[in-house]
Amino acid sequence: MCIIPAMATVHPLRSARPEPPTLHARAMDNLRYIRETMERAAAFTAVPGWGMVAMGAIALGAAPLAARQAGPRGWLAIWVGAAAAALAAGGAALRRKARAARMPLLSGPGQKFALSLAPPLAAGALLTAAIARAGLGELLPGLWLLLYGAGVVTGGTFSIRVVPVMGLCFMLAGALALCAPASWGDLFMAVGFGGLHLVFGLIIARRYSG
Amino acid sequence: MAKSNARPADRPTKPRAEAPGGRRRAGEGAPELNRLIHERMRLGIVSALAVNASLTFNELKELLKTSDGNLSVHTRKLEEAQYVACAKSFDGRIPRTEYRLTAAGRRALERYLDHMEALIRATREG
Numbered sequence: 001m002c003i004i005p006a007m008a009t010v011h012p013l014r015s016a017r018p019e020p021p022t023l024h025a026r027a028m029d030n031l032r033y034i035r036e037t038m039e040r041a042a043a044f045t046a047v048p049g050w051g052m053v054a055m056g057a058i059a060l061g062a063a064p065l066a067a068r069q070a071g072p073r074g075w076l077a078i079w080v081g082a083a084a085a086a087l088a089a090g091g092a093a094l095r096r097k098a099r100a101a102r103m104p105l106l107s108g109p110g111q112k113f114a115l116s117l118a119p120p121l122a123a124g125a126l127l128t129a130a131i132a133r134a135g136l137g138e139l140l141p142g143l144w145l146l147l148y149g150a151g152v153v154t155g156g157t158f159s160i161r162v163v164p165v166m167g168l169c170f171m172l173a174g175a176l177a178l179c180a181p182a183s184w185g186d187l188f189m190a191v192g193f194g195g196l197h198l199v200f201g202l203i204i205a206r207r208y209s210g
Numbered sequence: 211m212a213k214s215n216a217r218p219a220d221r222p223t224k225p226r227a228e229a230p231g232g233r234r235r236a237g238e239g240a241p242e243l244n245r246l247i248h249e250r251m252r253l254g255i256v257s258a259l260a261v262n263a264s265l266t267f268n269e270l271k272e273l274l275k276t277s278d279g280n281l282s283v284h285t286r287k288l289e290e291a292q293y294v295a296c297a298k299s300f301d302g303r304i305p306r307t308e309y310r311l312t313a314a315g316r317r318a319l320e321r322y323l324d325h326m327e328a329l330i331r332a333t334r335e336g
Contacts, residue, residue, distance in 0.1 A: 024334075030253065038260060038261045041257065
């Protein structure tokens with residue numbers, strides 16, 4: 001049945017007709033889509049997968065060398081050297097990927113990632129010196145894995161989902177290393193810094209263009 | 211489907227009557243929905259370019275999980291509206307097509323975001 005009003009109705013300046021709930025849901029969905037696309041696109045150029053593969057290969061090469069060292073000084077020198085080489089390789093890969101994408105080296109998510117990763121790494125460096133001086137070198141593999149993982153988890157919040165997952169795996173490896181016998185330290189270093197970097201690096205390189 | 215009439219980037223001092231983005235009707239305070247970037251694929255292209263200085267055709271294709279033909283159609287519409295700029299070059303022997311968001315495109319996206327937020331606010335208040 002149709003009811004025709006006898007008199008003209010007064011229209012408010014703003015339409016009083018409520019928006020259908022689907023419109024609200026669609027607007028929310030559009031905003032979510034924009035945010036997710038921006039996140040994916042921003043992460044697209046930030047994390048160098050091949051750089052992580054190189055870092056993993058360096059760690060795998062360093063592990064047998066470190067295991068052969070008789071004293072803690074030689075062992076520490078091998079791993080500090082490997083860390084410096086891995087950082088250089090990762091940095092070079094990051095620079096290459098940024099250049100290929102014609103992006104500033106440290107802009108947006110890349111800068112956030114670096115700033116989030118730096119404090120745990122700096123804490124790790126300071127603790128390494130203190131722990132080595134105290135003669136507690138057997139704690140270092142667990143500590144390094146744990147702190148590196150913490151940095152990757154925090155930095156990874158600005159990146160693709162696989163990055164914080166990798167950080168959590170590092171943290172788990174670190175926790176296990178702290179509980180395991182000291183003689184397993186190099187094995188955990190090889191599995192953690194070698195294996196995890198290789199596996200996650202390959203995933204990132206294949207899915208996120210290098 | 212929105213008309214893909216080419217027009218220069220918006221002029222901030224002059225209100226636009228029939229711009230592809232942020233079109234206004236006479237006497238209406240809020241901008242109309244920008245149909246050009248409301249389409250899901252074009253919204254994805256504009257959003258991706260908003261957080262990158264530029265992206266290649268292949269990067270956009272991989273990011274948005276779409277086909278060459280589909281991406282071409284939608285990037286062309288955005289180019290015609292001057293929301294994105296396209297630069298073609300060669301990387302060795304491989305042709306490279308690169309897109310970047312123009313100032314007009316960025317403004318259109320900002321207006322679209324404002325529109326969506328206003329819509330959500332209005333439905334919550336209502």
